[in-house]
Amino acid sequence: MNEVLARQAEPAPLAGLPNRISDVVTRMAEERPTGLALTEPGRAWTFGDLARIVGDTAQALGRLGVRPGDRILIVSENSLALAALLFAASKLDAWAVVASPRLSGREVDQIGTHSGARRAFYVIGIGQQAAEHARRNGAVVEALPGLGQVAVGPLDAEAVPEPVHAAAEEQVAVLLYTSGTTGNPKGVMLTHRNLLFSAFVSGSLRSIGPADCIYGVLPMSHIVGLTIILVSSIMFGALVRVVPQYDPADLAAAIAEDTTIIYGVPATYQRLLEYKAVKGLPKLAAGKLRCMFVAGAPLDLTLKARVEEELGQPLLNGYGITECSPGVSSVQSAYREDDTVGTIIPGVETRVVDRSGRTVASGEVGELHVRGPNVMRGYYRAPEATAAAIDADGWFKTGDLARFAGEDMYIVGRSKELIIRSGFNVYPPEVEAVLSSHPDVVQSAVIGRAVEGNEEVVGYVQLLPGSKLSSADLLAFVRPLLTPYKRPAEIVILDVLPASSTGKILKHKLAEAARTT
Secondary structure, three states: OOOOOOOOOOOOOOOOOOOOOOOHHHHHHHHHOOOOOEEEEOOOEEHHHHHHHHHHHHHHHHOOOOOOEEEEEOOOOOOOOHHHHHHHHHOOEEEEEEOOOOOOOHHHHHHHHHHOEEEEEOOOHHHHOOHHHHHHOEEEEOOOOOOOOEHHHHOOOOOOOOOOOOOOOOEEEEEEOOOOOOOOOOOOEHHHHHHHHHHHHHHHHHHOOOOOOOOOOOOOOOHHHHHHHHHHHHHHEEEEEEOOOOOHHHHHHHHHHHHOOEOOOOOHHHHHHHHHHHHOOOOOOOOEEEEEEOOOOOOOOOHHHHHHHHHOOOEEEEOOOOOOOEEEEEOOOOOOHHHHHHEEEEOEEEEOOOHHHHHOOOOOOOOEEEOOOOOOOOEEEOOOHHHEOOOOOOOEEEEEEEEOOOOOOEEEEEEEHHEEEOEEEHHHHHHHHHOOOOOEEEEEEEEEEEEEEEEEEEEEEEEOOOOOOHHHHHHHHHHOOOOHHHHHOEEEEEOOOOEOOOOOEEEHHHHHHHHOO
16 A cells, blocks of 8 residues: 555654543642643633542542442533543543433433443432433432532442553543444543644644633543543643533623633534524624634634624634544634634645545545554454554555645545535535524535435535525525535424534434425
8 A cells, every 4th residue: 555645743742641631630730739720610620639539539539439440430411520430430541421411311221231331320419311310320419528419329230340551542532432422432442642642733833822712612522522531631720610511602702701721522613603693792802812613514704704803803613523632633823714624733644536536636625544653552442443544554444525625634535424416526525614604594415315326416505594585585695506416305493403512413313304204
């Protein structure tokens, strides 16, 4: 296989990284014991507080029967207790299996069973959903000093601990189950080295430091919230404003107050602008804001321009994936008029290959492969899936279609979502961008639907509240903007598009609906 065209930004910055993610808490407690580390409504912890509570929590986990190599299930909205449980698991060399309480009972139980969790911990003081999961599974409230209301599930005496490895690149820190946009979630094993590498590179590229206040609304049960917001911010001594659930009014207030950095998905910013429009507010106050980042879904250029005009900072696009913990590329610090996801981060290699596995020339579209210290150890209890995803040379097959223009990478779409209509390739993000350019469209999604001997394009849209726009209006709107084979055969208007807790649209649910209509 031709690897001459593989790209590597520069060598991986591994020297000096700690061995466990809990070490970043210990280090920062020594350097800035009185500095604020984490806040949530009604509570604030310094780095000294965090280190003490993490130590106490680790001892409590041990008394509750958690051993090195065990998996513990943590069901929680973003919270200080979640952070303490995560780092306490690290101290014990246990694996943290973090799950959103917004998942259904079936989904939470599936994760607990598949992971072989020794115990489950439900942070019930924030929101009702975790409490409902706790009641259903017979969990009882335990006295865990400093954590608030946490219910602990029964001990699984049959749980078998995994081997413990001294090396950071071998020892698993967290087991995250993919959001299930394909409908088949898998347990992604991420090592301490994976998380620490991504956290370090992210913080370094963004010059994060003690003067920063990060708005932590992306779920810590997902990779960006866990690695880029939580671990990276603590590593660099910044304050995280921990936000349990997204409320655009709260974000607007936080931006006006002390927030310096925002991480979001496109829906985060779309809902912020929608809130401003519905409330009839003047221009949002930007306060100390210095950086805005977006990833997780295709970025509509109209939305990008509106956000930048409103808040006076470039909206920096990036690309990541859970299996890469998550960082692969990012726009660094400049205004861009296109939808590039930026340049490859230091220490990571990429290549783009065609269907035969040959590396394509720059500018051509193919599947993106990634190699580096960010790539997962594998899928838990799924050796065949791991072998299919990571080849013998360590290349992870992302399933995303990409192209390069110079050093800039562009994500064209998912290889499994590519629509082939009358022999022509249709990339859903292109059609979605056209649909979303209509001022009444909040967000859109495009899928392919099989018809006899062909595929047709189907669009789904969510409109601004009160909009009278019809499907016929939208079909007329896109007609002059798309060549005939790219035009949707049907556009369906929904009150809300199905989405994960991060805001990522669940296209497999739309595909299921399309098959039944």
